[in-house]
Every structure is written in C-alpha cells, then in structure tokens.
Amino acid sequence: MRAAVWYGPGRENFRIESLPRPTCSAGGVVIRVRRVFFSAMHTRAILVGHARHRGPVVFGRMLAGDLAEVGAGVGDDLAVGTRVTVNPESPCGGCFYCLRGMAGHCVEPVTLEPGGMADFVRVPAALVAGIHRLGDHVSYEEAAFAETLACVLQGLEVAEIRPGDTVLILGSGGVALCFLQLARLAGASRLLISVRHEPAGEVLSGLGADRVMPSGDRLRQAVLEETRGYGADVVIEAAGTLETYAQALELTRCGGTAVAFGGLPPGSRLPFEPNTVHYRSVRLVGSYRYRPEHFDEAIRLISTRQIDLRPVVTHTIDFDRLTTHAVDVQQAPDCRALVVATDPLPGPAVAVAAVDGRA
Secondary structure (H helix, E strand, C coil): EEEEEECCHHHHEEEEECCCCCCCCCCCEEEEEEEECCCCCHHHHHHHHHCCCCEEECCCEEEEEEEEECCCCCCCCCCCCCCEEEECEEECCCCCCCCCCCCCHHHCCEEEEEEECCEEEEEEEHHHEEECCCCCCCCHHHHHHHHHHHHHHHHHHHHCCCCCEEEEEEEEHHHHHHHHHHHHCCCEEEEEEECCCCCCCCHHHCCCCCCCEEEHHHHHHHHHEEEECCCCCEEEEECCHHHHHHHHHEEEEEEEEEEECCCCCCCCCCCCCHHHCCCCCCCEEEEECHHHHHHHHHHHHHCCCCCCCCCCCCCCHHHHHHHHHHHHHHHCCCCCCCECCCCCCCCCEEECCCCCCCC
C-alpha cells in the first residue's frame, strides 16, 4: 500500500513509499482510509521538526474510511464496508497521568498501525470501542475532523468560559473557527476574533463572531476599546506564533485566563514580561490532546450539526500529491483545513471542496 513517511525535518524527508498492507488481528479491524487531514502540525514537522516526534513516522490521526477487514470477536454492528471514523488513541488507564485524569498525556497509549496517511490502517482491539459508525448525512471529511474537534473541546474545558464572558480568539484557521462556535455554545456573550488572513466577514459572523479584530500592532488598542480597558475574560491562542502567545498574555484581563493551544517550532522561547502574569493574576493554562469522552462529544456535535464544518474544511488534495504539494497548500492564506483524499479526485490536483465532497 501507499504511505507517506516522515523521516525528519526537510521536504526531501517526507515521501510516499510502499509499505506492507496491515492485516487484521483478533478483535481488531482494518480501515480503508478515504480521507485524512494534513494540518499545520505536519507542515511544522516537515519544515523545522517536531518537539515530540522522531522519524520514521506515518502521520495521520484525523481519518475516516470504510471497514476493509473485521477480526474474530468484533461485534456484529461492524461489518466490512461500514463507513467509520475512529478515536486514534486509547490511554492505558494505569500510568501516572491516566491515574490523574490526564489521559491525553498517557505514557503508553495504544495507537493506530500505522498512521492515517496511508491506504489502510490497522485498528487494534483496544481501539475498537472508539470506532464510530457514520450516518448517511455525515461526510468522510466531517468525520475525520472529529479528532481535532476533540482537542478543541479539551481546550474549551480548561478555558472555563462562564456565561457572560468576553472571549478573544487569536487565529483564523480551522481550529480558531471551531473555538469560535464552541465558545458560543459554552455561554460566551461576546466573541472577538483576530485574524491575519481574514475569511469573509459573513462567514465569521455566521459562526458567532461579534467583531473581527485587527492583527499586529493595532490589536491591543482595539481589544481595550472593546472591553472598557480591561481586556478579555478569556483569550485563546490558536495561531501558534510567538507574537500571538505574547498578545494572549497581554490582552487577558486581571484574573482572566489565557489558553496556550497552538503549537510552536521546537526550541521556541517566549519573550514576555513576567509581571504581566504576576501583578495581573493572569491564569496561563496549556491544552494538549483530549480525553476519550471529548472525542465522543465531537462526534455528537458533528452528527447533530451543532457545529458547522463547511467553512472550516476548505481544500482537498489527492494523496499522490501529498508529499509534493500539501505544505504549500496548507500555508496558503485561504486554507483553513486541508483534507487528503486517498481516492483519485476529479478535476484539478488541488481543489476547493464543499465539506460533503461535492465541490
């Protein structure tokens, strides 16, 4: 089968190779991947490296497809041909972090074999409970985004948004647009979003934004004007830059919460005035991964249409062009989320597509 293997930083170290097709184990299944996402994290790993991964690795946690094989002992509700997505990781339940309710930091999680940037993946028996059948109204693209949405739900939890809060979101990618929608569901009364590459204003308004803020040097004054000089109750950093991390601390009101969500290149150092945190009692909290219940909730939100992914998933690329084109497409100003199709796509190699796959 085809698989995109990452060996380390450098575009030449990310290439499509032929790997043995995984076989089904007892109690497990094999998924024929139909859609898998290529994110900013993958771009960062290819260009400058990744703080937590060493090659060779087949990336791809955000996937959806069809059951190609079903092992002995798997329930009758999972049959060959069933359209599914899967929670790509299962915590061990017994390590230091699992015992403290931090399953996203599990030391020995069970994972897919290999990652989803391949034609097929093996789902071990320990992950089968995390398989979700897709309703006819749920596209592969939507279902594959559940893993990222689960991460956003974890970030929303640590943000502790209260009814009536003013929330500022820094970023304009798919993650930021998900935070925008979920913050409203959490009870935020005023939603501000600062974007470097502004989507259409009606798109952001339709997703809940009360005001689109400028980026860069003009942002501070605009936020202070919007919050009577205090700053936002909650600021969510969803852009992954040193500039926006510093802004998140600066624009959080006294006693407010700044959520560090976006990843940065390895070795990044944040220059900021510690007194910004100390004297203003700012709560700085990081968010990484999610718990299994977050993934289940993400599927529910997608299936019930409580979150709209149509403005989020903007670009589709054919798998055969993944290693040569994906980085450039993902970095394009109008790209918020890039999905990879393992089936040949009609039309141009890189196409803007509706979330249901009918461009």
